[in-house]
Amino acid sequence: MTTPLKEDRIPRIAVMTVASIGVAIMLFILYSLVRDSIPILAHVTLSDLLLKTHWYPTYDPPEFGMLSLLAGSLSVTFLASLLSLPISLALAVFLSEVCPATLREFLKPVIEILGFFPSVVLGFLGMVIIAPWMVMNFDIITGLNLLNASVLMGIMIIPIVTSLAEDSLNSVPKDIRDASFALGATRIETVVRSVIPAALPGLMTASLLGVMRAIGETMVVLMAAGGSAMIPRSIMDPVRPLTSAIAAEMGETPFRSDHYYALFFAGLLLLLLTLALNMTALWIENRGKRWRS
Amino acid sequence: MSVNRVAKDRAATVLLWSIMILVCSMLFLILAFLVSKGWTALSWDFLTKKPRSMMTAGGISTPIIGTLQLVLVSMGFALPVGVFTAVYLVEYARDDWFTRALRLAVRSLAGVPSVVFGLFGLAFFVILLNFGSSLLSAGLTLGCLALPVIVGASESALLAVPRDYRDASYALGATQWQTIRKVVLPTAFPSIITGAILSVGRVAGETAPIIFTGAAFFAPRFAKSLFDQVMALPYHILILATAGTNIEKTRPIQYGTVLVLLIFVLGMTLTGVLWRARLRIRQRAQR
Numbered sequence: 001m002t003t004p005l006k007e008d009r010i011p012r013i014a015v016m017t018v019a020s021i022g023v024a025i026m027l028f029i030l031y032s033l034v035r036d037s038i039p040i041l042a043h044v045t046l047s048d049l050l051l052k053t054h055w056y057p058t059y060d061p062p063e064f065g066m067l068s069l070l071a072g073s074l075s076v077t078f079l080a081s082l083l084s085l086p087i088s089l090a091l092a093v094f095l096s097e098v099c100p101a102t103l104r105e106f107l108k109p110v111i112e113i114l115g116f117f118p119s120v121v122l123g124f125l126g127m128v129i130i131a132p133w134m135v136m137n138f139d140i141i142t143g144l145n146l147l148n149a150s151v152l153m154g155i156m157i158i159p160i161v162t163s164l165a166e167d168s169l170n171s172v173p174k175d176i177r178d179a180s181f182a183l184g185a186t187r188i189e190t191v192v193r194s195v196i197p198a199a200l201p202g203l204m205t206a207s208l209l210g211v212m213r214a215i216g217e218t219m220v221v222l223m224a225a226g227g228s229a230m231i232p233r234s235i236m237d238p239v240r241p242l243t244s245a246i247a248a249e250m251g252e253t254p255f256r257s258d259h260y261y262a263l264f265f266a267g268l269l270l271l272l273l274t275l276a277l278n279m280t281a282l283w284i285e286n287r288g289k290r291w292r293s
Numbered sequence: 294m295s296v297n298r299v300a301k302d303r304a305a306t307v308l309l310w311s312i313m314i315l316v317c318s319m320l321f322l323i324l325a326f327l328v329s330k331g332w333t334a335l336s337w338d339f340l341t342k343k344p345r346s347m348m349t350a351g352g353i354s355t356p357i358i359g360t361l362q363l364v365l366v367s368m369g370f371a372l373p374v375g376v377f378t379a380v381y382l383v384e385y386a387r388d389d390w391f392t393r394a395l396r397l398a399v400r401s402l403a404g405v406p407s408v409v410f411g412l413f414g415l416a417f418f419v420i421l422l423n424f425g426s427s428l429l430s431a432g433l434t435l436g437c438l439a440l441p442v443i444v445g446a447s448e449s450a451l452l453a454v455p456r457d458y459r460d461a462s463y464a465l466g467a468t469q470w471q472t473i474r475k476v477v478l479p480t481a482f483p484s485i486i487t488g489a490i491l492s493v494g495r496v497a498g499e500t501a502p503i504i505f506t507g508a509a510f511f512a513p514r515f516a517k518s519l520f521d522q523v524m525a526l527p528y529h530i531l532i533l534a535t536a537g538t539n540i541e542k543t544r545p546i547q548y549g550t551v552l553v554l555l556i557f558v559l560g561m562t563l564t565g566v567l568w569r570a571r572l573r574i575r576q577r578a579q580r
Contacts, residue, residue, distance in 0.1 A: 011470035012385055019381035019395060021374050022444070025437050026398040029405060032416035087312060094309040107313070109566045114320060116491075116562040118498025120527040121551050124534055125323065128544075158316065186302035209404075216406025218501035219527075223535060243408045243501070250415070250505050267412040271405060278404035 029271070037265035040064065043258055049265065055229035055240070057249065057259040064262045070269070071231045072239035076149050076221055077214040079235065084154030085161060085207050092165035092206075097191050108166075115159035119219040122152045126224030140236050142226060147235040149225035153214050161210035168202020169195060201288025205281040212277040216270060218243040242266045327552055334549025348511060348533065349543050353550050358515050359428075359508075359523035360497055360557070366432025366519070367439055367496050372489055374436075375443030376478075382444070383451040384473055403441035407501040410438045414506035429519040431507025438502055439492040446488020450481040453576060483572055490565035498558045500527040510536075526554040 040049070044064050052065025091111075095104055130151060131143030172195050180190040196203065226238020227248065246263050253259045342352030378395070386392040414434030424430045454477050462472040478485075500508075509522035510532055516523045533547045534540065 008468045008470050011473075015377050015381045015385060016391070018374055018377035020391075022378050022402065022440060023394055023398040025440070026401050026405075028417055029402075029409065029413045032413055032421075033409070036412075036416055087316065090309055090312045091316060094313050098306060098309050099313075107317075109563075109570070110317070110320070112566060113559060113562045116494045116498065116558055118500075118527055118554060118558055120498065120500045120530050121327070121555060124530055124547070124551055125327075127534055129326070155319075186298055188302045188305035189298070191305075212404050216404075216409070218406065218408040219531070222501075223531070243406060246408050246412065247501055247504055250412070255420070264412060264416075267409050271409050274404050274406055274409075275401060278401060282400060 033264055033268040033271055037261055037268045039256075040258060040261035040265050044262075049262075053229075053231060055245070057253075057262060062258060064258070066242070066262075066266060066269070068229045068231050069240055069242045069245050069266065072146075072221075072225065072229070073215055073241035073243065073270075073273075075146055075232050075239060076153060076225060076241055077211060079146060079150035080153035080157065080214050081207070081211050083150060084158050085210065087154075088158045088161035088210065089165055089203065089207075091158070091162045092169055092203075093191055093196075095162070095166045096169035097187065097195065108163075111159045111162055115163065117156070117159075119156060119217060120223070122156055123219045123221075123223030126152045126220065130224070134236075138236065142238065144224055144226040145236050145238045146225065146232050149221045149239070150235075152220045152224055153217055156217060156220060157210040157214050160213055161206045164206035164209060165199075165203050168199045168206065171202070172198045201284050205285050205288075208277050208281040208284070212274045212281070215277070216243060216274050218247050222247050242270050246270075327548070327555060331548040331552030334545045335552065339549055340553070343513070344511070348529075349539055349546075353526070353529060353546070353553065355512055355515060356524040356526045356529040356550070357553065359512070360526045360554075362428055362516055362523055363432050363435060363503065363507075363525055364493050364497055366428060367435035368489060368493065370433055370436035371439040371443050371492070375440050376447045376485060378440075378444045379447035379451055380473060380478070382448055384469065384477065399441050399444050402437070403445075405438075407438060407499055410434055410502040411505055413437070414502060419506055425520060426505070426522055427507045427520045428516045428523045429507070431503040431523065431525075432519075434502045434506045435496045435499060438499060439496050442492040442495060443488055446491065447481070447485045450484030450488065451477060453484060454480045484569065487565045487569040487572065490561055490568070494558045494561040494565065497561065498527055498554065500525075500531055503528060504531075526550060526557070530554065 049064055049066055050070070051067055052063070053068045053071075054063040054065045055068055056063040095107060095111075099107065126148050127144070130148045134140060134143035134145070134148065176194050176198055177190055180194040185193070221239075221241045222244040225241060225244060227240045227244060228238045229240040229245070230237070232239050246266055249259065250263050253263060339352040340357065341354050343355050344353060345351035378399070382392070382395065386395075411434065414430055414437075418424045418430035418433050419426055424433075458476050458480060459472055462476045463469075467475070503525055507522055508525050508528040512522055512524050530547060530550050533543050533550065
């Protein structure tokens with residue numbers, strides 16, 4: 001662009017300074033989580049923290065085994081992804097390949113708005129609809145469990161994955177479809193053999209970002225997952241994911257106690273998991289771009 | 294074309310249509326359920342009276358006002374910072390380490406779990422900066438959460454400003470900053486505001502970041518200063534549904550609060566989405 005005039009340096013530096021607040025926040029998030037989770041390692045070894053299943057932070061002596069919390073997070077995320085990713089991808093294919101244009105103009109905003117549905121309301125639905133229904137239909141005492149939370153979390157990530165996946169299907173050039181049709185392929189053959197392979201990096205990114213959102217989701221699991229810290233043996237078992245342990249316990253924890261540090265450690269674990277997923281998604285995105293050009 | 298292949302194509306089309314109908318009817322059923330349950334609780338008194346008798350009776354005016362205050366504080370922080378970040382990225386950024394770090398930071402922030410924002414708010418605003426558990430701490434924490442959303446929306450708003458506008462301004466001898474301030478920002482302003490409206494929808498519905506940074510279980514009055522605790526609609530729902538004095542008895546209040554929150558959040562989002570669609574049509578017409 002034009003060479004900036006000399007008098008223009010001050011605004012540039014000012015804008016740059018304000019912009020750097022974003023970097024500062026991210027660094028401070030990393031810093032405060034690391035700083036406040038390191039002290040727990042003085043009392044509990046890393047392997048005990050990660051590999052023991054007994055989470056009794058308020059007992060005397062307390063036990064800080066996070067494996068059951070981690071198992072809770074991973075099991076809900078896995079089941080939610082299993083339920084919702086196929087639906088989301090099918091919905092994305094529908095919107096981009098099958099849907100008539102007028103209906104699409106209506107459906108896309110509806111799905112986007114669904115993405116803003118407050119998670120506390122979904123958790124509430126788990127308590128007042130799904131849980132009583134499960135108690136009535138299955139032989140269980142409480143309906144707040146792994147399956148309940150996974151269904152709700154599935155509902156939560158459908159709009160996220162659908163919009164991202166639809167964007168990537170949409171960005172596949174029309175020529176690819178035309179070429180496939182010209183060779184006599186049916187619509188579904190075109191989608192499966194030409195469009196989806198071309199959009200694959202975008203579809204993978206969309207799914208990964210959905211999984212990332214699920215691991216970090218708090219209110220749904222806090223309200224609907226039941227909250228017992230154990231490794232689930234069936235989908236009807238209650239679980240206590242990392243997020244709900246933090247949200248439920250941080251309020252009653254004395255400041256700078258071992259329990260406080262342990263919860264920050266749980267937060268650090270969550271942050272690292274989501275960052276890893278986010279960076280993998282970013283890597284796939286960039287590779288996809290390079291591969292296409 | 295063999296009959297078998299055509300049949301497969303038909304079957305797939307039917308399957309895709311039915312998945313769409315299934316998802317839409319599920320959404321419709323959820324909304325219908327919440328509206329029918331919450332409708333009876335809504336009244337003028339419910340919206341304007343404070344909770345009383347251990348929150349088992351009365352209205353929800355304190356959480357409503359609290360949520361609005363939280364939205365104001367968070368936007369007061371996130372809007373200027375987010376817009377300036379986007380201005381930097383679109384107008385000034387060179388391909389250097391700072392730009393890469395900024396993009397990476399915004400991208401990472403967008404993925405940070407909301408409860409981790411809560412922990413950060415607790416360690417940073419509440420304790421380190423000594424703001425205490427307050428409207429200010431909770432609002433700023435929500436602002437950090439909204440920041441990447443606003444940066445994203447403002448960035449696309451700035452990118453949509455035609456290059457010609459900038460060139461015309463430079464041709465008249467304006468500096469880059471004058472061009473940004475008098476030409477680029479005013480042109481992008483409506484789109485930036487729609488982005489802000491969408492992020493208000495996100496902020497108002499968040500619970501996890503405010504639980505330990507400033508949300509009050511119960512507050513007798515509205516927050517008078519930035520350092521008071523506030524009640525908030527999402528936290529009020531959580532409390533009444535999981536830790537209230539009489540969970541079954543307060544169900545009508547819970548449904549009413551859910552409906553009010555939903556109307557506010559979805560209303561905001563709908564406004565943002567519709568307004569944005571209108572702006573896009575106008576932009577396309579201008580070109």
